[in-house]
Each structure stands twice: as structure tokens, then as C-alpha cells.
Amino acid sequence: MIYRRPRGENTIGLMKVFKRAGALVALVCGVWSPAVGFAEFVPAGARDQEGIAVTVRIESRRFIPHVVNLRIGQQVRFILKNEDVELHAFVPANLLFRTNVQVSGDGAPQFGKDGFRRVLIPSGGQVELVFTSKEAGSFPFFCDLPGHMMNGTIVVDG
Numbered sequence: 340m341i342y343r344r345p346r347g348e349n350t351i352g353l354m355k356v357f358k359r360a361g362a363l364v365a366l367v368c369g370v371w372s373p374a375v376g377f378a379e380f381v382p383a384g385a386r387d388q389e390g391i392a393v394t395v396r397i398e399s400r401r402f403i404p405h406v407v408n409l410r411i412g413q414q415v416r417f418i419l420k421n422e423d424v425e426l427h428a429f430v431p432a433n434l435l436f437r438t439n440v441q442v443s444g445d446g447a448p449q450f451g452k453d454g455f456r457r458v459l460i461p462s463g464g465q466v467e468l469v470f471t472s473k474e475a476g477s478f479p480f481f482c483d484l485p486g487h488m489m490n491g492t493i494v495v496d497g
């Protein structure tokens with residue numbers, strides 16, 4: 340019994356790694372598709388003025404889509420819609436570290452000394468986060484409610 344528990348935890352950890360690897364493959368395919376690159380071309384000077392809106396839905400304990408692409412320096416209205424029958428949380432690992440975030444809607448946001456930590460979104464609720472990504476990279480997000488195992492990735496292109 341003593342040895343069984345750690346084994347189970349390792350298996351779950353590995354599953355997470357495989358899921359993230361899958362997300363990375365999806366990212367690489369999207370980035371290297373010439374059609375996508377061409378369609379998304381925006382003159383450098385226009386980027387800062389042009390905000391965009393992105394919606395992520397939560398359904399059956401999944402974030403849809405689970406990969407979101409943003410651009411560095413571009414303001415985004417990040418909308419989370421909980422269309423599930425239970426409470427969920429949106430926890431961005433490092434994306435919003437020391438970043439100014441305006442939160443509105445019917446969620447319960449939590450802030451720490453380094454800024455935004457997470458927001459709880461009730462069933463049927465909608466939350467809007469307005470922020471500007473300062474750093475390029477791949478940033479995982481997840482729901483930290485016990486047993487939910489929900490995650491996704493926000494990819495910020497430079």
C-alpha cells in the first residue's frame with residue numbers, strides 16, 4: 340500500500356506531460372502553416388492600438404479551445420464562459436505575473452502580491468480579463484479544483 344500511492348501520482352504526472360506535448364505539436368503546426376502566418380500579418384505600428392477578443396468556453400470539464408494564440412504587446416479581452424454545470428477556476432501559471440489585469444463579470448478573482456492569481460467562475464457565469472501580454476512564450480493554464488484535470492495553453496508570439 341505504501342508503494343502504490345506514489346506510483347499512481349507519477350502516472351498522472353506523465354499524462355499531464357503527454358497532454359502538454361500534444362498542445363505543443365498543435366502549436367507548431369499552427370505557427371508553421373504559411374496560410375495562418377499570412378492571414379495574421381499586422382503592420383507593427385498597428386498592433387498596440389488594435390485590441391482583440393478571445394473566448395474560451397468551459398464545457399464538460401474542458402477548456403475549448405485549449406490552445407489560444409496571443410501577440411506580445413496586444414491588448415486582449417479574454418472572455419471565459421462557464422457553460423458547465425459546476426464551478427470552475429481559471430489559473431494562468433505565469434502569464435499574468437506582475438501584469439495589470441482588469442477583471443469584470445460574475446466570477447470571484449483572487450490576487451496575490453505578484454498580481455492576478457486565479458478567478459472562480461460559477462456555472463453559467465462569464466468573466467472578462469483585459470490585459471496585455473508582455474512576454475513571448477508558452478503559458479499553461481488550468482483549473483485547480485480537486486479532481487478536475489483541466490488544462491490548456493496560451494501561446495504568446497513575439
Ligand SMILES: [Cu+2]
Pocket residue numbers: 400426427428482483484487489
Ligand atoms: Cu474545473
